[in-house]
Amino acid sequence: VVEGENRARLITSNSNGDIIESVKTPLVQKDQQYRGIDERISKILISANAEVDEETLSKLPTWDDVISQYGEKPIIYGLETCEAYRQSVKPEDRMIGPAGIFNTGTNLLFQLMKENCDIRDAFLSKTHREPKRNGIRWQAPWGKHNTPSTHRLKHVATFWGEGINHTAFFPVVMIKDPYGWMGSQCRHPYQAHWDHKVGNCPNLIHDRNRTEEVFVKYALGWTAYDSLIDLWNKFYEEYEQQTFPYLATRYEDLLFHGEEVAKIACDCVGGEFTRRGEKFKYIEGSAKDNGMPINNGAYGLVKSLLQYGDPRNRLNGLTDRDRWYASTALNSELMQKFGYTAPPLPT
Numbered sequence: 001v002v003e004g005e006n007r008a009r010l011i012t013s014n015s016n017g018d019i020i021e022s023v024k025t026p027l028v029q030k031d032q033q034y035r036g037i038d039e040r041i042s043k044i045l046i047s048a049n050a051e052v053d054e055e056t057l058s059k060l061p062t063w064d065d066v067i068s069q070y071g072e073k074p075i076i077y078g079l080e081t082c083e084a085y086r087q088s089v090k091p092e093d094r095m096i097g098p099a100g101i102f103n104t105g106t107n108l109l110f111q112l113m114k115e116n117c118d119i120r121d122a123f124l125s126k127t128h129r130e131p132k133r134n135g136i137r138w139q140a141p142w143g144k145h146n147t148p149s150t151h152r153l154k155h156v157a158t159f160w161g162e163g164i165n166h167t168a169f170f171p172v173v174m175i176k177d178p179y180g181w182m183g184s185q186c187r188h189p190y191q192a193h194w195d196h197k198v199g200n201c202p203n204l205i206h207d208r209n210r211t212e213e214v215f216v217k218y219a220l221g222w223t224a225y226d227s228l229i230d231l232w233n234k235f236y237e238e239y240e241q242q243t244f245p246y247l248a249t250r251y252e253d254l255l256f257h258g259e260e261v262a263k264i265a266c267d268c269v270g271g272e273f274t275r276r277g278e279k280f281k282y283i284e285g286s287a288k289d290n291g292m293p294i295n296n297g298a299y300g301l302v303k304s305l306l307q308y309g310d311p312r313n314r315l316n317g318l319t320d321r322d323r324w325y326a327s328t329a330l331n332s333e334l335m336q337k338f339g340y341t342a343p344p345l346p347t
Contacts, residue, residue, distance in 0.1 A: 038063040040256075041305065047259070047282035048301045056302065061309025066256050069177070069311055071339050074253035074261050081245035082268035085170050091121035093168045095128055096269045097137030097160075099144045100174030101235045102192065103184035105251035106144050109172055109265075110136065112258055115281040116274050117266035128164055135271065137164070140171045145191070146218050147238050155219050170269050173239050176251040177340045178232045178330055179314045180307075185228060186317060191217040192231065202228050204322040204329075211325070233331040240334075250338055255304055258282050320346040 034042040034052070040063050045052065052060075086094075096113065098106035119135030122128070130136055141164035142148070143157040153166050176184070185192060186201035194214040196203040204227050206212045211227040225231040239248065247268060253261050259280040266273045274280055282301065307313055315323065323346055335342065 041309075044256070044258070044282060044301070044305070047280050050301055052302055056306070060302075060305055065309050065311055069308075069314070069341075070250070070252045070256065074249060074257040075337075075339050076247055076249045076253070076261065076264055077337070078245065078247040079264070079268065081247075085245040085268070086270050089168045089170075091119070091270060092123075092125045093127055093165065094119050094122065094170065094269050094271075095135045095137050095164070095168060096170045096172065096265060096271070097139055097144070098174055099140040099148070099171040099246070101181075101232070102145055102190040103181055103188060104174040104176045105254050106139065106174050108251070108254050108258075109174060109262075110138050111283045112254065112262045112281075113172075113265065115283055116259075116262050117271045118275050119269060119271040127168070135269070137169065141166050141169055143219050144171075146220070147223075147235060148242055149238055150220060151218065152244075157219070167244070171246045172265050173236075173246055173248040174251055174254075175236060175248060175338055177308075177314070178229060178335075179318070179326070179340075179343065181232060182228050182318075183313070183316050192228070193217070194228070201317050202322065204228060204325050205319070209321070227325075227329065229326055229329045233329075233334065236334055237331065252308060255308060315343060 034045055034057060037057060037060055041060055096117075096119070098109040100106050114132060114134070114136045117134065117136060118132075122130070122135030123133040125133075125135070128135070128137075138144075138160045139157060140146075140152075141157055141161040142151040142153070142155050143161065146155065146157075156162055156164075182202040182204075186196065192214055193216070194203070194212050195206065196212070203212050211230075214225045214228055214231050216223050216225065216231060225234065239246075247265055249261055249265075259282070262280070263273045318326070323343070327342060327345055330342075
């Protein structure tokens with residue numbers, strides 16, 4: 001947000017529903033409690049200290065929109081592993097942080113945990129040290145976007161990996177609705193490479209009715225996948241096979257139930273949530289420590305609410321052929337486990 005005389009340059013959307021920026025309109029003041037929108041959406045904006053223009057405010061999703069896509073409550077797996085982790089790792093050696101494929105909210109998880117969770121004994125640790133000395137790590141020491149079977153205990157991440165005991169680190173594995181995730185990949189491919197372009201993405205099926213192969217550059221080498229969907233399937237199928245303690249939750253749960261999810265994760269490793277009675281802080285963005293880029297928090301939050309709260313955005317960019325392929329190729333057990341429903345097929 002760029003403020004000035006009660007006006008701002010903010011995320012907004014045009015008449016076609018496209019999310020755009022750099023629009024100057026009067027701000028809705030925080031003390032107005034974002035009147036006219038659902039109190040749960042309002043609470044998220046207030047916890048992020050966000051200021052939103054009136055036009056954008058009118059386009060924010062309803063809570064019914066959220067429930068129709070993701071259900072009423074967050075989904076978190078792995079809670080039964082928390083006690084085993086606490087029993088096996090001394091309090092001063094405990095660490096928690098994100099893992100997950102690209103574009104699944106790993107930076108958001110780090111931010112929420114860093115600002116709201118404190119593993120107090122981590123201050124005494126001789127094995128790890130974070131900027132806040134609180135045991136909250138930016139990523140898994142084997143690299144948050146790397147596959148666990150081939151990298152955990154075998155690779156040391158360039159950032160935040162050196163000297164870290166892999167078995168003392170507790171990952172929170174992030175996942176995102178594959179339909180929305182493919183749109184994110186189109187905007188920011190990271191280390192996934194496949195033939196696509198603006199106006200033709202995710203391009204699951206190319207002109208010869210064959211899947212478009214995807215090549216991912218992991219830390220220890222390249223892996224080929226039949227398609228973006230095959231990448232999503234296999235990455236999370238691999239985590240399903242792991243036996244070490246971890247939690248798994250959805251990006252959408254961090255977005256719409258951030259306080260609840262962050263508290264559960266913090267409690268899991270024996271942390272103290274919202275130090276000294278402070279209020280929960282919602283800070284969304286691609287913030288990265290150690291001299292890495294930091295994006296404005298509320299700016300990213302409003303954009304995310306518009307993008308992922310509106311059910312009409314879910315299938316953006318998918319052709320009819322893509323949708324038919326996705327309906328049969330996506331791992332139905334993973335979809336059901338994480339509460340992602342299949343969209344209707346094209347007629």
